Amino acid sequence: MLTIHGVTRSRASRLVWLCHELGLAFDQVPVIQAYRLARPEAADAPLNTRSPSFLALSPMGAIPVLEDDGLVLAESLAGTLYLARRYDRDGIGPQDAAEDALMMQWSFYAATAIEPDALTILFLHGPGRVQSGDDAALVANAAERLVRPLKVLEDHLSVHSHLTGGRFTVADLNMAEILRYAQGHGELMGQFPAVGAWLAGCQARPAFQAMWQARMAEPE
Structure with missing residues (x-):
C-alpha cells in the first residue's frame, strides 16, 4: 500500500488529492513541520521533519515523502507525476x-x-x-x-x-x-x-x- 508521510496541511495535500482522484488506498503518517513546534528535537515532540526516524527515511527533512513498493520520493511534484503515470485513471496521467x-x-x-x-x-x-x-x-x-x-x-x-x-x-x-x-x-x-x-x-x-x-x- 502507498504511504504518504506528512500532514495534509502541507504539500502532502497534492498527493492526498491525487490518491482520491485515482481511487488509491493509502496510509498517512502525520509528520508535522518542525517550524510549527517550539522544541522539535525534544524527546516528547511529535513526529516531525527533524525526528531521527523521519530523517532516516528522507535526509532532505521535508514533507511530503511518498513510499510505493520500495520507491521513496521526497518531492511532492515528483510524487504526483509518478502516481499519475503509474496508476492512471480517467486520463489523469499522460496518454503519450x-x-x-x-x-x-x-x-x-x-x-x-x-x-x-x-x-x-x-x-x-x-x-x-x-x-x-x-x-x-x-x-x-x-x-x-x-x-x-x-x-x-x-x-x-x-x-x-x-x-x-x-x-x-x-x-x-x-x-x-x-x-x-x-x-x-x-x-x-x-x-x-x-x-x-x-x-x-x-x-x-x-x-x-x-x-x-x-x-x-x-x-x-
Missing part, C-alpha cells in the same frame, strides 16, 4: 510522450514562476492578519510579480478548458494546489476571471473536497 512533457511543463512552471510569490501571499496576507509596513510591501511585490504568470494562465484558459488534453489531469491538480496559496488575494485574482473559473472547477471536484475535509480536520 507529448502529454507527459506538457504536464511536466505546467507543473514546473507552477513551481518556479508562481509558488514562491504565492507562498508569500499565503503566509502574510489573509483575513484577520494585521500586516506591518514591511509585510504589506512584500505582499504587494509578490502580487505584482504574479501578474505576468497569471496572465499566461489567463490567456491559455480563456481558450482551453484545462492545461492540456482538454480534460482534468495531474497538471491541473499541481497548478491548482500551488495557485491556491494566492487565492485569498482577491484584488490579484479578480484580474483573471478565466483562471478563477478554472480553479473553482478544480476545487469543486469530489476528490479535492475529500482532501480538503481531511485537511481542515487537522490542527492548525
Whole structure:
C-alpha cells in the first residue's frame, strides 16, 4: 500500500488529492513541520521533519515523502507525476510522450514562476492578519510579480478548458494546489476571471473536497 508521510496541511495535500482522484488506498503518517513546534528535537515532540526516524527515511527533512513498493520520493511534484503515470485513471496521467512533457511543463512552471510569490501571499496576507509596513510591501511585490504568470494562465484558459488534453489531469491538480496559496488575494485574482473559473472547477471536484475535509480536520 502507498504511504504518504506528512500532514495534509502541507504539500502532502497534492498527493492526498491525487490518491482520491485515482481511487488509491493509502496510509498517512502525520509528520508535522518542525517550524510549527517550539522544541522539535525534544524527546516528547511529535513526529516531525527533524525526528531521527523521519530523517532516516528522507535526509532532505521535508514533507511530503511518498513510499510505493520500495520507491521513496521526497518531492511532492515528483510524487504526483509518478502516481499519475503509474496508476492512471480517467486520463489523469499522460496518454503519450507529448502529454507527459506538457504536464511536466505546467507543473514546473507552477513551481518556479508562481509558488514562491504565492507562498508569500499565503503566509502574510489573509483575513484577520494585521500586516506591518514591511509585510504589506512584500505582499504587494509578490502580487505584482504574479501578474505576468497569471496572465499566461489567463490567456491559455480563456481558450482551453484545462492545461492540456482538454480534460482534468495531474497538471491541473499541481497548478491548482500551488495557485491556491494566492487565492485569498482577491484584488490579484479578480484580474483573471478565466483562471478563477478554472480553479473553482478544480476545487469543486469530489476528490479535492475529500482532501480538503481531511485537511481542515487537522490542527492548525
